[in-house]
Amino acid sequence: MALMNIVKYPDPILRTKCAPVTEFGPELKTLVKDMAETMEEARGIGLAAIQVAVDKRLLIVDIGELTADEEYLEGDAESERKLSEKRGQSNVEVFVNPVILESSGDIDYEEGCLSVPGVTATVHRKRNLKLKYQDIEGNEHIIQTEGLKSIVLQHEMDHLDGIVFPDRLGPMQKMMILNKYKKLQAEPVES
Numbered sequence: 001m002a003l004m005n006i007v008k009y010p011d012p013i014l015r016t017k018c019a020p021v022t023e024f025g026p027e028l029k030t031l032v033k034d035m036a037e038t039m040e041e042a043r044g045i046g047l048a049a050i051q052v053a054v055d056k057r058l059l060i061v062d063i064g065e066l067t068a069d070e071e072y073l074e075g076d077a078e079s080e081r082k083l084s085e086k087r088g089q090s091n092v093e094v095f096v097n098p099v100i101l102e103s104s105g106d107i108d109y110e111e112g113c114l115s116v117p118g119v120t121a122t123v124h125r126k127r128n129l130k131l132k133y134q135d136i137e138g139n140e141h142i143i144q145t146e147g148l149k150s151i152v153l154q155h156e157m158d159h160l161d162g163i164v165f166p167d168r169l170g171p172m173q174k175m176m177i178l179n180k181y182k183k184l185q186a187e188p189v190e191s
């Protein structure tokens with residue numbers, strides 16, 4: 001397994017509408033393992049292939065037993081402590097070529113992103129999803145999700161369509177978040 005570089009905003013690759021996965025062989029399994037290691041090292045709860053510069057409709061999620069009531073912010077020490085307590089054994093779920101069949105309910109959640117580090121914002125999402133996807137072997141599944149898992153799936157599926165979470169904000173809020181992000185990127189790194 002190998003750690004991969006996470007692409008950072010505003011890299012144009014993050015605007016890619018990803019290609020469907022058609023090959024379900026050893027290369028895909030290696031990619032998923034590398035993505036899982038990368039996500040765990042970065043203390044994330046979801047990662048889309050395009051975030052590691054791979055143009056495939058593939059994402060992984062590992063929220064452990066976290067719920068939408070326990071806000072998780074990437075890069076936040078308290079959130080990472082909660083995640084490590086709730087994650088227990090690694091339980092990476094793989095979603096290949098995911099499609100939302102139905103959605104209902106509404107939920108607002110404070111989101112962050114491994115590709116837009118250091119900033120968060122409240123994003124409006126659907127609370128419940130009915131999702132069709134393929135597993136790593138290419139078998140098709142349909143599942144119902146709710147709460148945090150639905151939020152993470154929607155966030156990562158946005159990446160597959162070239163959307164980053166600030167795109168889901170109103171114009172003023174998006175401008176404020178991106179200005180803050182630019183300032184953070186310009187700050188010198190302490191050694």
